[in-house]
Amino acid sequence: MTKDDMTTAQRLDGKALAEKILADVAVRVRKLTHAPGLAVILIGNDPASILYVRNKERACHKVGIAFHKYLSNDQFLPNADETQLLEAIGFLNLDPEVSGIIVQLPPPKGFHADVLVAAVDPAKDVDGFHPRNIEAFLAGRATLTPPLIAAVLRLLRESDAPLAGAVIAIVAKDGVLRKTLGKVLVDNGAHVTATTNDAKDFIPTLRSADIVITAVGKPGVITGALLKPGAVVVDIGITRQPDGTFAGDVDAASVEKVAAAFTPTPGGVGPLTVAMLLENVTRLEELSAQQLR
Numbered sequence: 600m601t602k603d604d605m606t607t608a609q610r611l612d613g614k615a616l617a618e619k620i621l622a623d624v625a626v627r628v629r630k631l632t633h634a635p636g637l638a639v640i641l642i643g644n645d646p647a648s649i650l651y652v653r654n655k656e657r658a659c660h661k662v663g664i665a666f667h668k669y670l671s672n673d674q675f676l677p678n679a680d681e682t683q684l685l686e687a688i689g690f691l692n693l694d695p696e697v698s699g700i701i702v703q704l705p706p707p708k709g710f711h712a713d714v715l716v717a718a719v720d721p722a723k724d725v726d727g728f729h730p731r732n733i734e735a736f737l738a739g740r741a742t743l744t745p746p747l748i749a750a751v752l753r754l755l756r757e758s759d760a761p762l763a764g765a766v767i768a769i770v771a772k773d774g775v776l777r778k779t780l781g782k783v784l785v786d787n788g789a790h791v792t793a794t795t796n797d798a799k800d801f802i803p804t805l806r807s808a809d810i811v812i813t814a815v816g817k818p819g820v821i822t823g824a825l826l827k828p829g830a831v832v833v834d835i836g837i838t839r840q841p842d843g844t845f846a847g848d849v850d851a852a853s854v855e856k857v858a859a860a861f862t863p864t865p866g867g868v869g870p871l872t873v874a875m876l877l878e879n880v881t882r883l884e885e886l887s888a889q890q891l892r
Contacts, residue, residue: 609860611754611833613871617658620874625662627881635698635884636665637725637877638691640684640715643671643707646839651869652703658873664880667697681710685718692720698887699725699880725879733775737782743882746875748780750868751812751833753875758860760810760831763788768808770794770801770815770848771835780812796820818846823853832861835868 628635637659641652652668659666669687671679691697700723702715716724721731727745735741755762767789771777777793784791794804796815805811805825813821814835821832836848847864854861862868 608855608858609758610855611757611860611862611867613750613754613862613867613869616753616757617870617874620871620878621658621662624664624874624877624881627885628663631881631884631888633884633888634663634665635880636667636694636696637880638667638669638694638697638700639703640669640687640701641671641703642679642684642710645705645707647837647845648703648705650837650839650845651873654870654873655876658877662877662881664877665696667691681714684710684715688715688718692718692723697723698884699723699876701726701876702728704728723883725876725883727779727879728775733779736779742886743879744875745779746872746879747776747835747868748783749875749878750871751780751835752783753871754833754862754868755810755831758831760860762810765789765809766807767791767810767812768794768804770796770805770811770813770821773814776814776835813848815848817848819850820848821854822850823855823857826854826857828857829859830857832858833868834862834864837864837869 639652639655641648656666656668671684691700700719702719704712706712706715716728717730719729721729724732727736727743732741762784767784769777769781769791772795781791781793792804794801796817802825806827808827808830810831811821812833816836816838818838818840832849832854834847834849837845840846845865849861851863
């Protein structure tokens, strides 16, 4: 697809796609004799994290997945330390009512994301962030696809952008995201370059890319002037603004005049990632049920 084929860019509706996936998940959950359960550990008061946890809770209720929320913030257990949280994770690892566990990232200062994630039983790691699961994913042996990666791939399919032969720029500082997402795209025949918004190659990398995937967390950092005409842009970044609204990395007003398609914020990657997460939770419970037969 080229920019000449349209007057404004296609908005990739992650929310609508998520609703279709959640409808399928609800059907699968009803077929199970034991309802899946998702435990979420939220530390601190990061607005984006609170939003994501709230959306996960609503989605769980919608499809019939039991939701277990463990908070350590201004509302509940504000003085909990990392040792106490590790004990909670250990309890959840053994809880038969919990099919999947996630530690909502990023945690505040004083907590170590790598330590907390590594404490989760790999068999219950529905985010796919545990080191053993990352290793398995990179080796092509993973049981589950990380929800964020699954969401990005689903949105790219929706855009009709071919991956084989495409030049793709990943704008992110997160090494795990760059490595795992990059591998999937390369496996699909793409030519991938990872950069950051403060790197010297940032602008030339974007201007040569057929597809841009951004996860910076800086509103408006991706503008239309930086893009190749007809590019497809997937916006993972999300930041709460002073007025209480949430914005992505993409400056939608300028990008929609240049891009072939892009994901809006909110309503793009976020809801679809939640749906893919619940699909993973359901898959783990299905596998558990098969083992008991």
